[in-house]
Amino acid sequence: MAPSELRPVRRRLDAHEPEPEDAEDIEEYPDDGFDGRVRLDPGRRGMVALVGVGVAAVVLAGWFVWRDHPVSQPVPALPVVVTTSEAAEPAVAADxxxxxxxxxxxxxxxxxxxxxxxxxxxxxxxxxxxxxxxxxxxxxxxxxxxxxxxxGAPAPPMSSAGASNAGTSGGGGSGGGDADDSTGKTLSLNDATESDLDALPGVGPVTASSIVAWRDANGPFTSVDQLGEVDGIGPARLEKLRDLVAP
Known part of the structure; x- marks a missing residue:
């Protein structure tokens, strides 16, 4: 475009150019510390994101604190130990x-x-x-x-049957033989009297009476071992009488 054609345009632009304002009319803006820099406006989504980041940071920090916090462990109860003041005393045998x-x-x-x-x-x-x-x-x-x-007890006497046979042994030869065979060295528990039993070694009047009482209550003796059931006759005395008596 020729310079002559540009002049009318320049004149029109100069006619519309605003006049400069006076220094007194210029509004002074307060100094907000940005020194003319553009202010940051994150907007709604930015604020939500910032809040989410802050919450996540708080939760994460709390988790680290909780993890490092010592957890108290329950102490198991100690077993109860029962102690006896004295050891159990052994049983004392009776006299x-x-x-x-x-x-x-x-x-x-x-x-x-x-x-x-x-x-x-x-x-x-x-x-x-x-x-x-x-x-x-x-x-x-x-x-x-x-x-x-x-x-000081005397030797046990012969049984009554033996004494009777011995008294009649003065008969014939065969009778004498029978007397020798029948003259036993044992006393019959079923035929003996209290006096006969009292004469046995280790048997006194009390025990002899107990033997007769047992025989009256239980019937005739069938075994020498039954003497062990009589009051006053223990195992030792029974062994003494075993070879001296018979049912």
């Missing part, structure tokens, strides 16, 4: 009650500790009377509860 009769200073019942022997029983009864023959007693034998000891 033995033994009957001692015959040639003894103090006949009757004596009490001796377990494991005592016939010699201890005689000592507890005051000792045997002077001149008493003690050869029939085994002083070292142990006694049991309920035993009876006869001091």
């Amino acid at each position: 033995l009650v033994v009957s001692v009769v015959g040639a003894i200073a103090r006949p009757g019942l004596v009490t001796v500790p377990p494991g005592s022997r016939i010699a201890d029983v005689l000592l507890a009864g005051g000792g045997a009377l002077p001149g008493t023959d003690l050869l029939g007693l085994n002083l070292a034998q142990k006694v049991s509860d309920g035993d009876q000891i006869v001091v």
Whole structure:
């Protein structure tokens, strides 16, 4: 375009150009610290994102704190230990009650500790009377509860059947042979009287009466072992009588 053609246009632009404002009319804006920089406006979505980031940061920080916090563990209860002040005391065996009769200073019942022997029983009864023959007693034998000891007892007599046969043995030769065979060395428990039983070693009047009472209550003896059921006859005394008596 020729310069002559541009002049009319320039004149029109100059006619519409606004006049410059005076310095007094210029509005002063406060200094907000941005020094003319553009202000940041995140908008609605930006604010939501910032809030979400802040919440996530708080939650994450709380999780780290909770993880590092020591957790108290429950202490298991200690077992209850029961202690006894004293050990259980062993059972003390009861004393033995033994009957001692015959040639003894103090006949009757004596009490001796377990494991005592016939010699201890005689000592507890005051000792045997002077001149008493003690050869029939085994002083070292142990006694049991309920035993009876006869001091100075004579040898057991023959059974009544044997005595009767012995009295008639003066007959013929065959009769004499029968008497020898029938003269046994045992006393019949079913035929013996209290006197016969009292003469047995280790059997006194009380035990002899008990044997007769048992026989009356239970019927005839069928075995020597049944003497063990009689009051006053223990295992030791039963063994003494086993070879001296028969049913």
